[in-house]
Each structure stands twice: as C-alpha cells, then as structure tokens.
Amino acid sequence: MATAQYALLKESAGADGAALLRIVVANGGRQMIYADRAVAMLAELARDDPTVLGVVGLVESRTSTARALRELNQVGLPVLAPTLSADRMDANSRLYLQISAPNKDQVKLVDAYAKQVLKVNDAHVFYTTLEGSSLTEDLYVGTLVDGLRQQFGTRITRLDEWRTGQRLTDECGYPGMLFYAGRWTEFDGFLRALRECGGNPPRHLVADDSANRYMANPGLRAAAPGNLPVTYVSKAALATCAALRAAQDRRDDDARASFLSWIQADDLLDPPRCRPGSEEQVGERVSLAYDASMMLVRAVESLAARLHHADPRQRWEPESVNPVGVHAEVLRQNAGQGYPGVAGLIRFTPDSGEPVDKRLALMRVEQVPDVATAPVEVFRCGAADGSGPAACGPA
Template sequence: MLDVAAQPPGTDVPALLRDLHRQLSLEAFGSARLRFVHYPLADWLMHQSLGLSADDGRSALVRRLRDRRGPRGATDAVPAGGDAVSILSQVVLWLVRRAVPGVVFRVAVSGRVPGIGRHYRWFMRQQYLAPRQSVTFLGFAERLTAGWRDGEQPDQVAKLLLHAFLEDLRQAYRRRPWRPSDWRRTAYPVLLLDNVAPGSLGHVLVRLLGDVRTETGRNDPLLVVAAADVPPPELPVPHPLADADEAYQEWSEALAEMRRLRRAAAWLVVLRPDAAETGPPPRGGLRPFSAPEPPWWSRRFLPAAVALTLVVAGGAWAGSRWAPGCHPSPTGGRVSVQVVEGECVGYSDRATQIFNNDPGQEALRTVQERIFAQNRAAEEVWERSDHRGPYLTLVYLGTLTGNRTRADEESYVSEREELEGMATAQYALLQESAGADGAALLRIVVANGGRQMRHADRAVAMLADLARDDPTVLGVVGLVESRLSTARALRELNRVGLPVLAPTLSADRIDANSRLYLQVSAPNTDQVAMVESYARQVLKVGEAHVYWTTGEDSSLTEDLYVGTLVDGLRQRFGTRITRLEEWHTGRRLTAECGFGGLLFYAGRWSEFDGFLRALRECGDNPPKHLVADDSVNRYMANPGLRAAAPGNVPVTYVSKAALGTCAALRAAEARRDEARASFLTWIQADNLLDPPRCRPDRPHPVGERVSLAYDASMMVVRALESLAARLHHAGPRQRWEPNSVNPVGVHAEVLRQNAGQGYPGVAGLIRYPPDSGEPVDKRLALLRVERVPDVATDPVEVYHCGTADRPEPATCVAVATTR
C-alpha cells in the first residue's frame, strides 16, 4: 500500500517504486519472495555518479558493475619466486579469481552469447530511451547515471523504471511446466494507492503505468486499486468503497476481454470512499480475500518425491541391466552389456568391460585383456597402413559366466582355451602385417551367452545390431556347447546373416539350424564310430555299459550333444550295450567294479569328477576299460580338479585336437611342417599366452581347444585375404573398403577354398561337402592317462581316425598298445 498524500515533499515516481519494491520483496505473502532483477539494476544505475570524464566514467562503471555481481577477490599479482608447483597454483588461483570473472562479465554485458547476460540484453531490446543509439549496454547504462541522465526526458526514465519493474513481475509469475514453484503463486500482487487526486504523484504513477502497458503491449500481473475522493477524470468509473466486493467481481469478469483489447485500465480498479465514513468501512458480510490453495502437484513435497522416485526407478533399471563388473564403456569401443538373471550378457572389445569377475578365473580375464590390447594394436597398424590391408572383426560367443566354482578353481578352461586360440591367430597376423598390404588384421569381440548358452538369444540380438553398424564383422566363433539354446542362437545368427565357425560343437545335424554354419570338429557320428572300432579292434570286447549325464538343470532332449551321442551309441553298438543309464551325483557304481567290457562315459565334464569318485569304491578292482567322450577334455585340462581325483582308474578319452599337443607340434617342427611349426612358435612367445606353452623349460600343455579355435579363425582370415587379392588385382595398394565384402560372401569363400584339398589346420585337415557344415573325415584320437591326478605326465595317444594333412581315404590306426 502506498499513501500518496503521506509522501514527503520532493517524492517522485522512482521513489514510489523503490518503496513498492521494498514491500513486495518481503517474504510475507504466503509464498516465496519475489525476485527482482531488471528493476534493481536500473535503480542502481540511477544512483551512480561517474564524473565528467567519459573514459574515466566508463572504467568506473565497469568496475562497479563487476563489484555489484560479486566480490572480485584478492588483487595480488602472481608471485615472481617459488617452486613450479607453487607458481602454477598461484596462476590458476589468479585466473579463477580475476581473469575468468572478467571474461565472463565482458561476455555477459556484450549480449552476444545466448544464455549469458539476459538481463543486460533486455535493456538493449526494450523501447525506452532509444537504447540502440548507445550501441552497447555499457553506453546505455552511462546515460542512466547521475549527471548524464539530465539530458533525458524524465517521463522516458520513469517509464523505463516501470517497464523493468513490471518485467520482473511478469517473469516471477510466468508459469513453466518444469518448475512447480511457479504454480504455487495463486494470487496476483495488488497495489493500493490511496489519495489519488488529479495532478498528484499517484495520478502520475497511474498514468505512466497505463502508458507503459499500452506502448509495450505486454501483460503484467499487477492489479492497481486507486482510492480517491475525486479521482482523475480519465480513470474508470469509481465504485463506492462499500461496494468493493462488487467492484472486484465486475473487474475479474471483464479482465479477459480488457486484456484482449489491450485496454490501459485492464489492471486498474478505482474506489471512492464515502464522505460520511470516518475510519475503515464496515465489512459486515464482505467476502474476505484469500489466495486459493495451489494445485496438489505443485506442493513442495512433490519435487523431492519425484526425484526420489526417479532415482529409485533409475537405480532399479540400471541394476537390472548393469552391475559391478557389467557396465557399458564411457570411452567408446564395441561394448553392449546387460544383467540377465544375475549374469552379465553382451559383448565387448575393450578392457573397460571384461567378463567374469569371480574368484579363481584370473586366467579367463587375462586372455581377454591380451585380446583387447591386441585389438588396439591392430587398429593402430591399420591406421598407419592407410587402410591398405583387409581388416575384419570376429566375435567369440561363449559361456563366460554362471558356473559355481571354488575360489581356487578354474571353471572356464574350454572358453579360456578357445579365446587363447583366437588370440594366437590375432597375434600371428600382427607379426606378419607390418609390410604386407595383402595381410589381414583381426579384431576380436568377446561375447557372453550365459550359463549353458541360456541367454544366447539376448547376446545374438546385441550382435545383430553390432553387425548392422560395423561392416567389418564377418563371423562368430565359439558357442561351446551343443544345446537347444545353442540351436536357437544358430537360427537367429543365420537370420541376421552371420556365419558361425564352431571349434568344438559336434552334435549330429546341428548344422541344420544354419546354412552359414561350419564346425571344425568331427560330428558325434564319427566319434561313436571311432569308439566302437577301438572297442572291437583294440580292446577286443563285445559288451558295453554306457552312462550319460546332461549337467545341472538340463535334460537329454535339451542337451543335443549328449542326446545325439547316446542315440549314435545305441545304433552303432545295438544289443552289445547291456546297460544304458543316466548317472547322477550320489549314485554308486560298485556294479562296475572289475567290469571287463567297455565302460563308456557319455556325459558332460562337470559330472565326470563325481563319476570317478564313485568308482573309487572299486579299490584295486576298477573297471578294465573306462573310455570317456570328448567333453571330458575340459575336465582333463583342469589341474585343480584332477589333483583330487582317484588314481586307481586309468582313463581313455576322445580328443578332437591330438595333432595340436606339444609332442605332436614338436614332431611337426622336426619334419618341417611350416604351419604347425609357426603355431608352436606363437604359443611359446613371451608376450602372448600366460603361461607360454610347450617350452622345454616349462612344458605347460597347449590345451585341447587352442588349435581348434586358431584354425576356425584363420580359415575366415585366409578366405578374406583371398577375396581381397581378387578385389585389389588392378591396384594392390588401394585402400581396403570393409563394405566391399559381406559375411555371406566370406562364408562362400571358405567353402570354395576347402572343397578340394581342404584347409590344412593345425588340428587336422578340414574339408566340407557341398551340402553340410560338418567336416569330412576330420581327425579324431583317443588319449590315455594311467593316473588322473598325475597332471605332469602327458596323455598318450592310443588310437586315431581321420586324415591329418592330405585328402586320402580315412583309416583308423592303433598307435600304442593299451595295458
């Protein structure tokens, strides 16, 4: 409320506004205090005196404006002495306290950078005092200071102050959907001007207020109630003070129309006190004025509740997709992962995401780190070569999580060995690529399909997106186990057009799930034929007992490897199988003690340890001929498990890569077999596998699956190099364009190269018939260990079938006489 008659002599419009600003700035109206920005700056400028020198005045104004924004801090200069750290810290401190604020201030008052100095920019865009004549805000601000303002029209100055005041009210009452606090203001401010007589200061204020509203065309939320015994004639018709309620109701009903017509008196109500009244009018039944309650969604608790809900929901969502050790990379690369039933599923080509942080799995993590380091090296070599050589990406898709293990137990031996084989292929290409334009470079993406490949569908969906975005992705290596989930993954990979090269999958007819499928190992049909031939020709036995297992939470129908192996044994042995049963943990095997026929274990490696322990009861009378399938390779490659196994039962087991053992590789080196000798050199290197393999001083075994994964990778690499040579026939030094080939074309080239003489793999010759992804006459062998706990003694090859190096009629040969 402003009583115009009570103002001291000499009061002007700026003084009235200062009083009104003081009253409205109080937090006394049931909501947050109004925040004024433009008006205080204009009023502050009017109180500044700069002197008569233009240059000195401009400098003083700049300095005062900067001080008004905040303290400038210390003015000490940068010290001349001290150590480097001290000098650097002082320089940084000086920049933060002096130089940076000065730059920010200059940018703000320039008005040229959006989002900075908006209130300065507003003064240059409003219409009073012709701001464009001043070019910059600093020039305009000078014109408002004491002394320099004398040449301006007083009405223009007053209108500028009013306009700035109303602009602050407009912004304070602007409702933004993202700011609930704006919606808590449910009542507009009201200015009661008492004793507004014609020609009075109140009359001048009302007139100027109407002029500003008319000239700017801007609406504002300030309702002016003018009370006068004899109001000025240009004001609206006054209402008796006793009829204030009716006056308010009439005004509120007409407000929308008056705002639409831009009437100057849209926000003005005039009241006339009754001359007979002395003191406040009787309120009687007058309706009290009170601000409506704000909407429920604008209450102060809501932002906190929404923020908390978003945090909880975001945390739950992130926890469902990511977890410690399972998160996307913030630094780029090919990384896409999510948590599925507690397992980290997805793919990665960077050390920022390494799969499996379980205790005891250091070897699995180490080979991933080696691959990712070689990925960076391959990228650098390709960049330095100006992209002249072919560059491809292969995805390793396997089971990298989900097994229950002890803290000192390595449970992912097969996966680790297959990754080591791919790392060896990658390493070999890095060694030969420095000066050879036609030599390929390999990047490896590691992908996890979860325990027993149960989440392979999720992983494949991510890989499909990767293949669409990255034309260098030409195939998938791995898949580890032949299960229904693996078959589904093969069908999906076939749908998206990605070839699969499986180092160890061998379930019969699994190639029917993908026309782009190629397996490196012989099918179960060949394994069964070899076992039957060994039993008949070498062991000279006719009777066979077969026990099968499928692993945890699986069945014979779901386990395609065990299911087709058991079916093949039934067909091949027929009535000679006198016992065919499922074995499970806790079942005794005393009935097999001293059994002289073939005792065949047709199950998963994870149950073989329990199977051997059950035979421990036989003591000095174990079964004569225990033979196990190739899955047992995973058990035999695990020294921790073998160390605690019984030593009374010799074991003969199927090997898919007997030609890739240390002894076989040394023999190949001696006869100058260049391919296997080179492979031996790579795996003995200091900077590849940990530990290096097949060294004379450290005879660490190479691993069953290392050579198989190496062969799978190199088949794709050589096929791509062949395609690249034909594409670059006219210009061998031209840049390699990944889009010039596609995965289906590379698959066709692999088949073309291996249709005749076959691919000379480290683990044996690889040939494919025209209508199948299963190799023909692939080398298989039977290895024997006399004492399972004796991990320092290499197994002995006792029998093999298939071809090693040349496409010749396949034969089965007994290598040594069994005991």
C-alpha cells in the same frame, strides 16, 4: 583367437594385403542360456559396423545354441564353431561351418577302439544331464547316446543315466568297456564313485571328448582314484606339445610349426606353452579356435586381393566384403584339398557344414592324479592331411 591375432600382426608388418583380426567377445552365459540376448547385440553391432564379418565360437551343443544359429543365419552372419559336435547342428544355418568332427564320427572311433584294441564285445554306457536339462535339450549328450545305441546295438548291455551320489559298485571289475557319455562337470563325481572299487576297478574306462576339460584341471584330478586309467576322446591330438614338436622336427608342416612358434613366444601366452623342459601344455580348444579364426581371415584376404586385382586404383572399403561372401569364399577355398588346420585337415562337402574325416583320437592317462605326465595318444581316426586314407588304427 589371441594366437591367431598375434600371428596376423606378425604377418602384416612385412606383407601387403594382410588382414588384421579384431575380436569382440560375446558371452552367451552358462549353457548358452543368454544366447538370444548375445545374438541381438551381435546383430545390432553388425548393422552398425561393416567390419564384423563372422562369429567364431558358440559353446555346448544345446537347443539354445541351435536357436542362436538360426537367428545368426537370419542376420546373415556366418558361424565357425571350434568345438560343437552334436550331429546335424548344420541344419540350423546355411552359414554354419563346424571345425570338429560330429558325434557320429566319435561313436565310430570308440567302436573301432573297442574292437581293435580292447577286444571286447559288450559295453556299459552312463550318460549325464545337468539338473533342469534333458537329452532333448542337451543335443551333445542326446545325439551321442543315440549314436551309441545305433552303432553298438545289443552290445550295450547297460545304458543308464548317472546322477551325482549314485553308487557304481556294480561296475567294479567289469571286463567290458565302461563308457562315460556325459558332460565334464559330472565326470569328477563319476570317478569319485568308482573309488569304492578299490583294487578292483572296471578294466576299460573310456570317456567322451567333454572329459578333456576335466583332464585339464589339476585341482579336480587330485581327488581321482590313483589306480584307474582313463582313455578319453580328443578333437585336437595333433596340436599337443609332443605332436607339434614332431611336426617341427620333420620340417614338412608349416601350419603346425608356425603355431608352435607362436604359442612359445615370450609376449603372447602367460605362461608360454610347449617350451622345452616345460610342463605347460597347450589347451585342447586352442588350436581349434585358431583354425576357425585363420580360415575366416584367409577368406577375407582372398576376397580383398581379388577386388584389388580387378581395380588396383580402388581404395579399400570395408563394405566391399560382406559376411555372406566370406562364408562362400571359405567354401570355395576349401573345395580343393581342404584347409590344412593345426588340429587336422578340414574338408566340407557342398551340402554340409560338418567336416569330413576330421581327425579324432583317444588319449590315455595311467594315473589320473598324475598331472605332470602328459596323456598319450593310443588310437586315431580321420585325416591328418591330404596325403593318405583316413583309416582308424592304433597310434
């Protein structure tokens, strides 16, 4: 969001009608346990300040998050969620728009990879829920596990909940796909348990997209087995340093080229990201939140421009643009070719807040403790842009 704010400040210096982005940070607490309080404060702020036009965020697809969405819908605030992906989160709010692909698409990606690349038929699935949580409360893990059950059917020959301290020696040398369908907070313990396999690790370990938060933590990765390659789901593979540089070299992708220039700037991120010869990568979630923020702002600019065109003499008034109108304008702008996001094309159907054919990818690291080597994209599904079909296949 800071990157979006920076980009808009650069634009506004030389452009009439450019909107500025003011960010108010609201913290719903760990696992969104204080979401109710945060929403109440947002509602009060929105009543007092007509320039509050939407919410970018909400973290972790849980029942508390779904409840927050319902309350924000009653308040009349649209929500653009960068990373939520539990299936049918949009059922909780008519003002909800999701930037990332839903879990049903993630399941199809993993299934296609197992068939096309790994050439394996059966899978073992382990999921995790935090102490005090459950599959019913954790909508991300719950819908992911349900989707795997439906997609793989009898090809899942083992489906178990994994808890910290549980041994995994039965998985040593397993030739099928071993899929981790849990939260990143338990992934470290899961990998540590596989250390017992020594030189006979499972052949194909694949993890869900939550694992990217583990993969971004060098301290945690240092204790992982060195002989265990990991492949994991990414919601933003198009916004890695390598992908952004490739887009810049092609000179045919203004959105990614501009984003790269912002994150490389001297006066924004500390340290700057994706500079030549630098090992500082851009975070998985940065481009997703940037896309959400820019979609919201472009809708505000469009509404303001239409109001000005209708009456050029009219002085700008914040009350002339309201949150519900901004949500409608996002959908109106999206109705054609979709929004060219940095992390992939964003398209919605009129009756859903879930994106259609949103890009997902599988990233692979050969040595988890080797944090100096960037993950490599090995498989993908979904559209990068509107130029062709969104088929699944090797990268």
